[in-house]
Amino acid sequence: MSHVTSIFIDLVRVETRLYNAVSARLRAEQGLGLGQFEFLEIIDRVPGCRVLDIAGEVAITVGAVSKAVDRLVAAGWCQRVAHPEDRRSSVLRLTSAGEEQLSASRPIVESELVALTASVPPDDLARIAPTLAALRATLEAGHHGQLG
Numbered sequence: 001m002s003h004v005t006s007i008f009i010d011l012v013r014v015e016t017r018l019y020n021a022v023s024a025r026l027r028a029e030q031g032l033g034l035g036q037f038e039f040l041e042i043i044d045r046v047p048g049c050r051v052l053d054i055a056g057e058v059a060i061t062v063g064a065v066s067k068a069v070d071r072l073v074a075a076g077w078c079q080r081v082a083h084p085e086d087r088r089s090s091v092l093r094l095t096s097a098g099e100e101q102l103s104a105s106r107p108i109v110e111s112e113l114v115a116l117t118a119s120v121p122p123d124d125l126a127r128i129a130p131t132l133a134a135l136r137a138t139l140e141a142g143h144h145g146q147l148g
Contacts, residue, residue: 022112030105032075037109039068040094040102043078049092050083061147077101 023034032040042057043049055065069092072078077098080090094102117125139145 018113018116021116022109025112026105026108029108030101032077032101032105034109035068036072036075036077037102037105039065039072040077040098040105043092043094044099044102048083050089051092054092056146059145059147072098 019034026037027033038058039054042054046053046057051062051065051069054069055062058065069078069080073080075097076095078092078094081093083089083091
């Protein structure tokens with residue numbers, strides 16, 4: 001196995017375990033998973049957010065995002081509003097309940113990530129951050145891994 005392959009495997013396993021642990025705590029304390037939290041974060045951050053914007057950011061299919069957004073709407077955390085310039089499209093907006101859910105969830109996500117990474121010296125985390133950001137930017141610029 002090549003050096004790059006073993007790094008890739010470690011990266012994927014770390015991501016999976018961090019994701020699952022944070023999601024489990026968030027679900028236990030707030031009743032939503034990390035995927036739902038991520039979608040609420042994107043809707044909050046992206047002006048005029050559409051399903052396509054979320055799909056592009058998280059690299060999953062539009063159909064999967066649309067179904068997940070339907071669940072957020074059913075939970076009362078966001079709403080679909082007609083796009084002001086394109087009636088065939090919807091803009092996603094957080095409801096007040098969604099804003100409250102997001103606000104209550106952010107410190108849980110942060111504290112769980114801090115706890116789970118506490119064994120890693122802060123300087124090491126700071127050193128890896130630009131490398132991961134550069135790799136992500138390269139992949140996104142080349143549209144690698146996009147499912148559409």
